[in-house]
Amino acid sequence: MALSGLFLVLFLAQHFTINFTSVIAPDTFNELSHFMGTNFLVQAVLQPVLIFGVCFHFIMGFVLEIHNRKARAISYVKYNGSANSSWMSRNMIYSGAVILAFLALHFYDFWVPELVHKYVQSHPEDPTRYYEETIAKFESPVRTGLYVISFIFLMLHLLHGFASSFQSVGWNNKYSKGIQGFTKAFAIIIPLGFIFIAVFHYINNL
Numbered sequence: 001m002a003l004s005g006l007f008l009v010l011f012l013a014q015h016f017t018i019n020f021t022s023v024i025a026p027d028t029f030n031e032l033s034h035f036m037g038t039n040f041l042v043q044a045v046l047q048p049v050l051i052f053g054v055c056f057h058f059i060m061g062f063v064l065e066i067h068n069r070k071a072r073a074i075s076y077v078k079y080n081g082s083a084n085s086s087w088m089s090r091n092m093i094y095s096g097a098v099i100l101a102f103l104a105l106h107f108y109d110f111w112v113p114e115l116v117h118k119y120v121q122s123h124p125e126d127p128t129r130y131y132e133e134t135i136a137k138f139e140s141p142v143r144t145g146l147y148v149i150s151f152i153f154l155m156l157h158l159l160h161g162f163a164s165s166f167q168s169v170g171w172n173n174k175y176s177k178g179i180q181g182f183t184k185a186f187a188i189i190i191p192l193g194f195i196f197i198a199v200f201h202y203i204n205n206l
């Protein structure tokens, strides 16, 4: 769980960086998107690894939850979870489920049309189409709202998940405090950044 989670965090960092260019430099966004969408290494190696990483993380998350529930078939008479654990850590399965639902919407929005564009319809290559296609998705207030809510759950998920992944892989040394600080900052700043991108394009579309 921890290793696949750390891998997905790396993906999030690059995904955020590329998407942020849609706010400050549309031409750069088009260039980067075209590169990612047509480069052989990205398409044939990185994309399948990413899809595997996403599926593995979600399936293992559900398996782990089932194991945890089975481990205590009879629940405590009195259980005060907040005494020694955070709300986020006790509800990773729910924040994860919201992110999974978001990914279904997100793939329907971006990935499916991209596959249709590339492999079903035969359009000539157009390296400048990505920016317009992306911002068009944020014309709808409902979709923008759903994205924003999902990014808040992403924040909650990362606040516990990113920090605890280092602990899970046994990284416990004099740098742990600094790493904890970095993971918390990342968990807050990246989802806020995604919210900013979605709201920016929504307002820009008005």
Ligand code: HEM
Pocket: 015, 019, 037, 047, 050, 054, 099, 106, 110, 111, 114, 134, 147, 154, 194, 195, 197, 198
């Ligand atoms: C405002 C925020 C976001 C925007 C504008 C955005 C935009 C995009 C775009 C344009 C694609 C390309 C589809 C393609 O051409 O293949 C994509 C793919 C994807 N996005 Fe996002 N995204 C956002 C947030 C997120 C978040 C928060 C996650 C994860 C929780 C995510 C996960 C993915 C994944 C897994 C893919 C498929 C990657 C691939 O092409 O292999 N996205 N997104």
